[in-house]
Amino acid sequence: MHKSFIIILLAAYWMPVHAQKFTTEKTSVVFYSHAAIEDIKATNLKTSGLFDAGTGDIAFVVPVNEFQFAKSLMQEHFNEKYMETEKYPRSTFQGKITGYDPGAAGEQKVVAKGKLTVHGVTQTVEVPGTIAKQGDGLLMNAVFVVKLEDYKIQIPKLLWQNIAEQVEVTLNFSFKPNNKS
Amino acid sequence: MKKTHTLLLIVFLLPRFAYAQDDLLGELEKNTPAPTYIAQTFKGSRLVNGHTVETTGAGTLEFIFAHRFGRLNGGAYELFGLDDAFVRIGLEYGVTGNLSVGVGRNSVDKTIDSYLKYKLLRQSQGGMPVTVTAFGSAAYQTSPRKEDAPEGFENSDRLAYTGQLLIARKFTSGFSLQLMPTIVHKNFVADNTGANDQVAIGVGGRVKVSRSVSLNAEYYYRVNPDTATPYKDALGFAIDIETGGHVFQIVLTNTRGMIERAFITETDGDFFNGDIHLGFNVTRAFQLKKRK
Numbered sequence: 083m084h085k086s087f088i089i090i091l092l093a094a095y096w097m098p099v100h101a102q103k104f105t106t107e108k109t110s111v112v113f114y115s116h117a118a119i120e121d122i123k124a125t126n127l128k129t130s131g132l133f134d135a136g137t138g139d140i141a142f143v144v145p146v147n148e149f150q151f152a153k154s155l156m157q158e159h160f161n162e163k164y165m166e167t168e169k170y171p172r173s174t175f176q177g178k179i180t181g182y183d184p185g186a187a188g189e190q191k192v193v194a195k196g197k198l199t200v201h202g203v204t205q206t207v208e209v210p211g212t213i214a215k216q217g218d219g220l221l222m223n224a225v226f227v228v229k230l231e232d233y234k235i236q237i238p239k240l241l242w243q244n245i246a247e248q249v250e251v252t253l254n255f256s257f258k259p260n261n262k263s
Numbered sequence: 264m265k266k267t268h269t270l271l272l273i274v275f276l277l278p279r280f281a282y283a284q285d286d287l288l289g290e291l292e293k294n295t296p297a298p299t300y301i302a303q304t305f306k307g308s309r310l311v312n313g314h315t316v317e318t319t320g321a322g323t324l325e326f327i328f329a330h331r332f333g334r335l336n337g338g339a340y341e342l343f344g345l346d347d348a349f350v351r352i353g354l355e356y357g358v359t360g361n362l363s364v365g366v367g368r369n370s371v372d373k374t375i376d377s378y379l380k381y382k383l384l385r386q387s388q389g390g391m392p393v394t395v396t397a398f399g400s401a402a403y404q405t406s407p408r409k410e411d412a413p414e415g416f417e418n419s420d421r422l423a424y425t426g427q428l429l430i431a432r433k434f435t436s437g438f439s440l441q442l443m444p445t446i447v448h449k450n451f452v453a454d455n456t457g458a459n460d461q462v463a464i465g466v467g468g469r470v471k472v473s474r475s476v477s478l479n480a481e482y483y484y485r486v487n488p489d490t491a492t493p494y495k496d497a498l499g500f501a502i503d504i505e506t507g508g509h510v511f512q513i514v515l516t517n518t519r520g521m522i523e524r525a526f527i528t529e530t531d532g533d534f535f536n537g538d539i540h541l542g543f544n545v546t547r548a549f550q551l552k553k554r555k
Contacts, residue, residue, distance in 0.1 A: 130285045130294065143292055144290070153323070153550040154357070155346045158302060158320070159507075161303075162303045162436075168436055238474070
């Protein structure tokens with residue numbers, strides 16, 4: 083066996099995937115609803131995600147009961163009446179990111195396309211965002227709008243002035259490379 | 264030789280590709296535990312007349328206005344009870360997520376009451392089957408006036424205490440049941456109205472009819488009433504209607520009292536004889552301390 087081949091083999095084994103799979107380190111998912119009577123904001127710091135820079139595959143899971151509200155009653159209603167958290171404990175996204183060049187530096191505009199599941203309803207979505215390198219990790223940001231109707235989340239007529247029909251979701255994820263030894 | 268090379272390459276790299284194709288989401292979901300605690304066994308802190316296992320959220324102040332009209336069978340002369348009114352005005356504050364304190368004043372016997380409520384156990388998925396809350400209260404009746412009080416009636420005779428264990432289970436998101444073993448201690452009891460320590464077991468529950476509306480029922484069985492007692496067991500039904508920061512309860516019950524001593528040990532109406540009071544409990548929540 084040629085020495086060079088062994089080297090290529092080993093190089094092929096060690097290089098590509100290990101350097102390209104990432105796990106979330108810190109995450110923040112913020113949703114913001116702007117309505118006539120009040121603005122409602124909630125933050126979730128317990129999301130976890132995986133990103134494969136080689137294939138562009140990305141997935142993340144949001145534990146719905148971890149959204150923190152300023153008012154405890156609001157948090158209760160969010161889980162009990164709107165998101166039905168006991169029935170649908172997680173919101174998820176699974177898809178692919180296009181437009182990311184692992185070789186390039188600086189902030190890059192990318193698009194994530196895939197399946198967003200909220201309140202047990204799955205919709206195909208396209209979300210624009212950015213990826214930037216930070217050390218050997220990545221920073222990923224995205225802002226998008228979720229229409230409650232699309233996910234069969236119903237707002238009682240009495241409360242339409244308190245809760246917006248669509249909410250803005252802001253994602254800030256920082257990733258670190260997998261299997262870093 | 265070439266063949267071996269290709270084979271080796273495949274053998275070496277195959278598992279890597281297989282790994283890369285693994286379902287990322289499946290991998291994540293395995294590592295994300297579902298929420299463990301069951302919340303909102305009931306919509307509010309009151310089932311009908313008595314308490315539920317629910318405590319007020321941390322930093323939340325709840326204003327409770329409760330009201331009972333007279334008896335429905337008072338007839339047209341009494342406008343079916345609407346001529347009479349019994350009121351309790353109360354405040355409840357969530358010190359932590361598990362501890363509430365409350366004060367109130369009930370027009371029945373002009374009673375001032377205060378209580379502590381502490382959630383000891385929380386029902387959880389695949390763990391604790393019930394939520395258990397301990398409730399303790401002291402009530403001081405300011406009626407009669409000192410100068411009108413009978414001979415020998417001390418101020419300490421105005422006091423009564425209640426200790427309760429509230430044990431509830433949310434069987435489904437729409438159905439919860441609660442058991443309430445209770446002891447009421449009264450410093451003073453009139454003849455034939457029972458012992459100083461009176462034991463009762465309450466049972467109640469709710470059925471949700473929509474996301475914002477539920478039907479509640481509550482019954483307190485007195486274990487050791489006096490054989491000649493003029494009093495009855497308290498029975499009540501309520502419709503809970505929840506909107507943003509309010510819970511409205513429309514109540515039908517055979518008691519005028521809105522504190523434990525009054526409705527558990529001194530209910531004087533016979534529900535099935537039409538001694539039914541229409542009433543309301545209205546709560547409004549104010550978040551005093553912003554949560555972090």
